[in-house]
Amino acid sequence: NTPRPKVIVTRRLPQAVETRMAELFDVELNLTDTPFSQEQLADAARRCDVLVPTVTDHVDAAVFAAAAEAGRLKLCANFGVGVDHIDLHAARVAKVTVTNTPGVLTDDTADMVMALILSVPRRLGEGEKLVRQGNWAGWSPTGMLGHRITGKRLGIIGMGRIGSAVARRARAFGLTVHYHNRTRLPPSIEAEMEATWWADLDAMLARVDIISINCPHTPDTHHLIDARRFALMQKSAYIINAARGEIVDENALCEALAKGQIAGAGLDVFEHEPAVDPRLLDLPGVVLLPHMGSATFEGRQAMGEKVIANIRVWVDGHRPPDIVLEGWA
Ligand code: 8YV
Secondary structure: OOOEEEEEOOOOOOOHHHHHHHHHOOOEEOOOOOOHHHHHHHHHHHHOEEEEOOOOOOOOHHHHHHHHHHHHOOOOEEOOOOOOOOOOHHHOOOOOOEEEOOOOOHHHHHHHHHHHHOOOOOOOHHHHHHOOOOOOOOOOOOOOOOOOOOOOOEEEOOOOOOHHHHHHHHHHOEEEEEEEEOOOOOOHHHHHHHHEEOOHHHHHHHHOOOOEEOOOOOOOOOOOOOHHHHHHOOOOEEEEEEOOOEEEEEHHHHHHHHHHHOOOEEEEOOOOOOOHHHHOOOOOOOOEOOOOOOOHHHHHHHHHHHHHHHHHHHHHHOOOOOOOEOOOO
């Protein structure tokens, strides 16, 4: 009879997930759902075998140092696919295994990207505001004109699970798919998607009408889209980001929008979220969402189930299915 591992979950999860966790583990929930301070996070890392953080936790070197000192934490089972809030180098040093939840939020996130791709050129944010504020004077032949989606060129940065799911949806809307990725897709998949690979990101940015960011945030992609790259884009271009805010230099984005270097933006993520650069609030060609790409009941339940599966396999002494980093390697 193996002892139940002590699992600390930093935020409230769907009820059914919490209930299952309580059946399986010695679980400690943060009932306030307020993000932990760095001190609380370090304290949790000292006291548990498994930490379940989310994107709002900065699981940094100090947290892993506290864990290593106590010698108890072995698994950091992230609730979410992106792990840029976890210091992987420090995790390796502290010999903590890190897992994530890939696959189960792909479709929901790609749907949200598609929603933004449709919303920004067709001005859904502005239109909704007009009606809600009681300022709609009635239909007019030249009222609320936006730009057609069909036939436009979509440039996807990062053709992984989510990027590919965006590409499939985009084709159904008559967009042609272009992509920039470190590795080129296998020819059969590229042909199936009729996707054009660009080895040179700058060259792609200059050619496409809509840019969708779907890569992870890493040191290599931090501020990947900066002032220099905004200057390369077409004045009619739109940028969509449902990945991580830090991939775009938000100040440069505000300036590019204000200067008319690009036509608009659809943002589900922000560089300093939940803070949003106030300049974005007043720009008409912008649709802003509160990091809700994976926010479906079904998706969050499945993410929780993946976290549980990773912990259970680890408890049984096997290699968890969604390894980001092996703490014992
Ligand atoms: C979550 C996400 O909302 O999985 C990710 O990387 O950004 C979202 O699905 C969040 O990360 C939960 O921690």
